[in-house]
Amino acid sequence: MITPTHYMLLSAALFIIGVTGVMVRRNIIIIFMSIELILNSVNINLVAFSSQLQNQVGQVFAIFVIAVAAAEAAVGLGIILAFYRNKETINIDEMNIMRW
Amino acid sequence: MAHAIAFYVLAAFILGFAVLVVSTKDTVHSVLFLVLDFLFVAALYVLLSAQFLAVIQVLVYAGGIVVLYLFVVMLVNLKRPPEAHADPHRRTKLGFFLAAAVLVEIAVIAGYGYVRPAAAPVAAVAQAAAMPVSGNTEQVGWLLYTSYLIPFEIASMLLLVAMIGAIVLAKREL
Numbered sequence: 001m002i003t004p005t006h007y008m009l010l011s012a013a014l015f016i017i018g019v020t021g022v023m024v025r026r027n028i029i030i031i032f033m034s035i036e037l038i039l040n041s042v043n044i045n046l047v048a049f050s051s052q053l054q055n056q057v058g059q060v061f062a063i064f065v066i067a068v069a070a071a072e073a074a075v076g077l078g079i080i081l082a083f084y085r086n087k088e089t090i091n092i093d094e095m096n097i098m099r100w
Numbered sequence: 101m102a103h104a105i106a107f108y109v110l111a112a113f114i115l116g117f118a119v120l121v122v123s124t125k126d127t128v129h130s131v132l133f134l135v136l137d138f139l140f141v142a143a144l145y146v147l148l149s150a151q152f153l154a155v156i157q158v159l160v161y162a163g164g165i166v167v168l169y170l171f172v173v174m175l176v177n178l179k180r181p182p183e184a185h186a187d188p189h190r191r192t193k194l195g196f197f198l199a200a201a202v203l204v205e206i207a208v209i210a211g212y213g214y215v216r217p218a219a220a221p222v223a224a225v226a227q228a229a230a231m232p233v234s235g236n237t238e239q240v241g242w243l244l245y246t247s248y249l250i251p252f253e254i255a256s257m258l259l260l261v262a263m264i265g266a267i268v269l270a271k272r273e274l
Binding site: 001002005006007009012015017018020021023024026027029032033034036037040043044047048051057059060062063067068069070071074075078079080081082084085093 | 103104107111114115118119121122127130131134137138141144145148149150152153156157160161164165168169171172173175176190192195196198199202203206210231236239240243244247248251255258259261262263265266267268269270272
Protein backbone atom coordinates (compact mmCIF):
# COMPACT_ATOMS: atom_id res chain seq x y z
CA MET A 1 0.00 0.00 0.00
CA ILE A 2 1.53 3.28 -1.12
CA THR A 3 0.58 6.14 1.19
CA PRO A 4 1.37 9.89 0.84
CA THR A 5 4.27 9.23 3.24
CA HIS A 6 6.05 7.27 0.50
CA TYR A 7 5.61 10.17 -1.91
CA MET A 8 6.84 12.62 0.74
CA LEU A 9 9.95 10.50 1.33
CA LEU A 10 10.64 10.39 -2.42
CA SER A 11 10.13 14.15 -2.58
CA ALA A 12 12.46 14.71 0.40
CA ALA A 13 15.16 12.52 -1.17
CA LEU A 14 14.91 14.44 -4.46
CA PHE A 15 15.05 17.72 -2.51
CA ILE A 16 18.22 16.61 -0.69
CA ILE A 17 19.87 15.61 -3.98
CA GLY A 18 19.04 19.06 -5.36
CA VAL A 19 20.36 20.84 -2.26
CA THR A 20 23.59 18.82 -2.44
CA GLY A 21 24.00 19.85 -6.08
CA VAL A 22 23.50 23.54 -5.23
CA MET A 23 25.97 23.36 -2.34
CA VAL A 24 28.74 21.27 -3.91
CA ARG A 25 28.92 21.88 -7.67
CA ARG A 26 30.82 24.84 -9.19
CA ASN A 27 29.27 24.78 -12.68
CA ILE A 28 26.42 27.31 -12.56
CA ILE A 29 24.36 25.49 -15.25
CA ILE A 30 24.34 22.35 -13.08
CA ILE A 31 23.36 24.48 -10.08
CA PHE A 32 20.36 25.76 -12.06
CA MET A 33 19.42 22.19 -12.96
CA SER A 34 19.60 21.27 -9.26
CA ILE A 35 17.12 24.08 -8.56
CA GLU A 36 14.80 22.52 -11.17
CA LEU A 37 15.09 19.20 -9.31
CA ILE A 38 14.10 20.96 -6.06
CA LEU A 39 11.04 22.53 -7.72
CA ASN A 40 10.09 19.10 -9.12
CA SER A 41 10.25 17.55 -5.66
CA VAL A 42 7.82 20.22 -4.41
CA ASN A 43 5.49 19.40 -7.32
CA ILE A 44 5.53 15.68 -6.44
CA ASN A 45 4.44 16.59 -2.91
CA LEU A 46 1.60 18.84 -4.14
CA VAL A 47 0.28 16.26 -6.61
CA ALA A 48 0.50 13.40 -4.07
CA PHE A 49 -1.68 15.30 -1.60
CA SER A 50 -4.03 16.43 -4.37
CA SER A 51 -4.51 12.76 -5.29
CA GLN A 52 -4.93 11.69 -1.66
CA LEU A 53 -7.54 14.36 -0.80
CA GLN A 54 -9.37 14.05 -4.16
CA ASN A 55 -8.98 17.83 -4.55
CA GLN A 56 -7.48 19.33 -7.70
CA VAL A 57 -6.21 22.55 -6.04
CA GLY A 58 -2.80 20.93 -5.52
CA GLN A 59 -2.45 20.40 -9.26
CA VAL A 60 -3.37 24.07 -9.88
CA PHE A 61 -0.55 25.10 -7.56
CA ALA A 62 1.82 22.70 -9.32
CA ILE A 63 0.99 24.49 -12.59
CA PHE A 64 1.91 27.81 -10.94
CA VAL A 65 5.21 26.27 -9.74
CA ILE A 66 5.96 25.14 -13.32
CA ALA A 67 5.22 28.67 -14.61
CA VAL A 68 7.58 30.21 -12.04
CA ALA A 69 10.24 27.60 -12.89
CA ALA A 70 9.99 28.50 -16.58
CA ALA A 71 10.35 32.22 -15.79
CA GLU A 72 13.29 31.52 -13.47
CA ALA A 73 15.06 29.38 -16.08
CA ALA A 74 14.63 32.04 -18.79
CA VAL A 75 15.95 34.92 -16.67
CA GLY A 76 18.69 32.83 -15.03
CA LEU A 77 20.05 31.53 -18.32
CA GLY A 78 19.97 35.10 -19.69
CA ILE A 79 22.09 36.17 -16.73
CA ILE A 80 24.51 33.27 -17.38
CA LEU A 81 24.91 34.35 -21.02
CA ALA A 82 25.43 38.01 -20.10
CA PHE A 83 27.99 37.02 -17.48
CA TYR A 84 29.78 34.64 -19.85
CA ARG A 85 30.23 37.47 -22.38
CA ASN A 86 31.96 39.57 -19.72
CA LYS A 87 34.15 37.05 -17.90
CA GLU A 88 34.38 33.98 -20.20
CA THR A 89 33.57 31.61 -17.36
CA ILE A 90 30.62 29.77 -15.82
CA ASN A 91 32.45 28.84 -12.62
CA ILE A 92 30.69 30.40 -9.64
CA ASP A 93 33.97 30.67 -7.74
CA GLU A 94 35.03 33.32 -10.28
CA MET A 95 31.70 35.20 -10.12
CA ASN A 96 32.78 37.81 -7.61
CA ILE A 97 32.54 41.14 -9.48
CA MET A 98 29.77 42.33 -7.13
CA ARG A 99 31.72 41.40 -3.99
CA TRP A 100 32.78 44.42 -1.89
CA MET B 101 0.21 -4.26 -5.66
CA ALA B 102 0.80 -3.10 -9.24
CA HIS B 103 0.62 0.46 -7.93
CA ALA B 104 3.37 -0.28 -5.40
CA ILE B 105 5.64 -1.92 -8.00
CA ALA B 106 5.14 1.01 -10.39
CA PHE B 107 5.87 3.51 -7.60
CA TYR B 108 9.11 1.83 -6.51
CA VAL B 109 10.39 1.44 -10.07
CA LEU B 110 9.61 5.08 -10.90
CA ALA B 111 11.11 6.30 -7.61
CA ALA B 112 14.32 4.35 -8.25
CA PHE B 113 14.63 5.84 -11.75
CA ILE B 114 13.84 9.38 -10.55
CA LEU B 115 16.40 9.30 -7.74
CA GLY B 116 19.05 7.52 -9.85
CA PHE B 117 18.81 10.04 -12.69
CA ALA B 118 18.78 12.92 -10.18
CA VAL B 119 22.07 11.65 -8.72
CA LEU B 120 23.49 11.39 -12.24
CA VAL B 121 22.36 14.97 -13.04
CA VAL B 122 24.22 16.29 -10.01
CA SER B 123 27.33 14.11 -10.29
CA THR B 124 28.13 13.88 -14.05
CA LYS B 125 31.21 15.78 -15.24
CA ASP B 126 29.93 16.48 -18.76
CA THR B 127 27.28 19.24 -18.72
CA VAL B 128 25.52 17.99 -21.89
CA HIS B 129 25.10 14.52 -20.36
CA SER B 130 23.74 16.19 -17.24
CA VAL B 131 21.07 18.00 -19.28
CA LEU B 132 20.08 14.74 -21.02
CA PHE B 133 19.76 12.95 -17.67
CA LEU B 134 17.55 15.87 -16.56
CA VAL B 135 15.21 15.16 -19.51
CA LEU B 136 14.92 11.51 -18.46
CA ASP B 137 14.29 12.54 -14.86
CA PHE B 138 11.45 14.88 -15.92
CA LEU B 139 9.90 12.13 -18.07
CA PHE B 140 9.86 9.71 -15.12
CA VAL B 141 8.33 12.41 -12.90
CA ALA B 142 5.62 12.82 -15.57
CA ALA B 143 4.99 9.05 -15.38
CA LEU B 144 4.65 9.43 -11.61
CA TYR B 145 1.98 12.11 -12.20
CA VAL B 146 0.06 9.65 -14.41
CA LEU B 147 0.30 7.14 -11.56
CA LEU B 148 -1.23 9.79 -9.27
CA SER B 149 -4.05 10.33 -11.85
CA ALA B 150 -2.91 13.87 -12.67
CA GLN B 151 -2.82 13.37 -16.43
CA PHE B 152 -3.07 17.05 -17.38
CA LEU B 153 -0.06 17.91 -15.22
CA ALA B 154 1.90 15.00 -16.74
CA VAL B 155 1.32 16.43 -20.23
CA ILE B 156 2.31 19.92 -19.00
CA GLN B 157 5.45 18.43 -17.44
CA VAL B 158 6.50 16.80 -20.72
CA LEU B 159 5.65 19.87 -22.85
CA VAL B 160 7.05 22.63 -20.62
CA TYR B 161 9.91 20.95 -18.76
CA ALA B 162 11.17 18.21 -21.06
CA GLY B 163 10.26 20.18 -24.19
CA GLY B 164 10.83 23.83 -23.37
CA ILE B 165 13.06 24.40 -20.39
CA VAL B 166 15.56 21.65 -21.25
CA VAL B 167 15.95 22.98 -24.80
CA LEU B 168 16.75 26.36 -23.23
CA TYR B 169 19.43 24.69 -21.07
CA LEU B 170 20.89 22.85 -24.08
CA PHE B 171 21.09 26.12 -26.04
CA VAL B 172 22.99 27.79 -23.20
CA VAL B 173 25.36 24.80 -22.86
CA MET B 174 26.06 25.03 -26.60
CA LEU B 175 26.45 28.84 -26.54
CA VAL B 176 28.97 28.96 -23.70
CA ASN B 177 32.20 27.51 -24.99
CA LEU B 178 33.59 25.16 -22.36
CA LYS B 179 37.21 24.99 -23.50
CA ARG B 180 38.32 25.27 -19.90
CA PRO B 181 36.20 22.91 -17.78
CA PRO B 182 34.38 25.00 -15.17
CA GLU B 183 35.33 22.64 -12.36
CA ALA B 184 39.07 22.91 -13.12
CA HIS B 185 39.58 26.19 -11.30
CA ALA B 186 39.23 25.59 -7.56
CA ASP B 187 38.89 28.53 -5.22
CA PRO B 188 41.25 27.93 -2.26
CA HIS B 189 38.66 29.55 0.00
CA ARG B 190 35.92 27.15 -1.10
CA ARG B 191 34.79 24.62 1.48
CA THR B 192 33.22 21.63 -0.27
CA LYS B 193 33.01 19.73 3.00
CA LEU B 194 30.93 22.56 4.45
CA GLY B 195 28.55 22.21 1.48
CA PHE B 196 28.08 18.50 2.18
CA PHE B 197 27.64 19.31 5.86
CA LEU B 198 24.88 21.87 5.13
CA ALA B 199 23.07 19.42 2.83
CA ALA B 200 23.31 16.78 5.59
CA ALA B 201 21.84 19.32 8.03
CA VAL B 202 18.81 19.77 5.73
CA LEU B 203 18.48 15.96 5.60
CA VAL B 204 18.51 15.78 9.41
CA GLU B 205 15.85 18.53 9.61
CA ILE B 206 13.56 16.63 7.22
CA ALA B 207 14.17 13.39 9.15
CA VAL B 208 13.21 15.12 12.40
CA ILE B 209 10.01 16.49 10.85
CA ALA B 210 9.17 13.03 9.42
CA GLY B 211 9.84 11.38 12.77
CA TYR B 212 7.67 13.93 14.57
CA GLY B 213 4.81 13.31 12.15
CA TYR B 214 5.24 9.56 12.68
CA VAL B 215 5.10 9.87 16.47
CA ARG B 216 2.11 12.25 16.47
CA PRO B 217 0.07 11.64 13.29
CA ALA B 218 -2.27 14.51 12.38
CA ALA B 219 -6.00 13.94 11.89
CA ALA B 220 -7.03 13.52 8.26
CA PRO B 221 -8.83 16.60 6.91
CA VAL B 222 -12.32 15.81 5.67
CA ALA B 223 -13.59 19.28 4.66
CA ALA B 224 -11.64 19.28 1.38
CA VAL B 225 -13.36 16.18 0.04
CA ALA B 226 -16.80 17.75 0.33
CA GLN B 227 -15.64 20.82 -1.61
CA ALA B 228 -14.25 18.70 -4.46
CA ALA B 229 -17.54 16.84 -4.78
CA ALA B 230 -19.38 20.12 -5.42
CA MET B 231 -17.52 20.75 -8.68
CA PRO B 232 -19.90 20.67 -11.69
CA VAL B 233 -17.46 18.91 -14.06
CA SER B 234 -15.76 15.51 -14.02
CA GLY B 235 -12.41 14.46 -15.42
CA ASN B 236 -8.95 15.61 -14.42
CA THR B 237 -8.34 18.25 -17.11
CA GLU B 238 -11.86 19.67 -16.77
CA GLN B 239 -11.55 19.99 -13.00
CA VAL B 240 -8.12 21.67 -13.15
CA GLY B 241 -9.40 24.05 -15.84
CA TRP B 242 -12.54 24.80 -13.82
CA LEU B 243 -10.44 25.71 -10.77
CA LEU B 244 -7.98 27.79 -12.83
CA TYR B 245 -10.75 29.89 -14.37
CA THR B 246 -12.95 30.33 -11.28
CA SER B 247 -11.22 30.35 -7.87
CA TYR B 248 -7.68 30.94 -9.17
CA LEU B 249 -8.36 33.33 -12.04
CA ILE B 250 -6.35 36.24 -10.63
CA PRO B 251 -3.26 34.14 -9.74
CA PHE B 252 -3.50 32.65 -13.23
CA GLU B 253 -3.43 36.11 -14.83
CA ILE B 254 -0.56 37.18 -12.55
CA ALA B 255 1.37 34.06 -13.64
CA SER B 256 0.88 35.06 -17.27
CA MET B 257 2.16 38.57 -16.47
CA LEU B 258 5.17 36.99 -14.71
CA LEU B 259 5.96 34.95 -17.82
CA LEU B 260 5.68 38.06 -20.01
CA VAL B 261 8.02 40.04 -17.74
CA ALA B 262 10.48 37.11 -17.63
CA MET B 263 10.44 36.89 -21.43
CA ILE B 264 11.21 40.61 -21.80
CA GLY B 265 13.88 40.35 -19.10
CA ALA B 266 15.56 37.38 -20.80
CA ILE B 267 15.63 39.25 -24.14
CA VAL B 268 17.10 42.38 -22.50
CA LEU B 269 19.74 40.34 -20.65
CA ALA B 270 20.79 38.22 -23.63
CA LYS B 271 20.95 41.07 -26.16
CA ARG B 272 24.41 42.46 -26.79
CA GLU B 273 23.36 46.11 -27.01
CA LEU B 274 19.96 47.77 -26.91
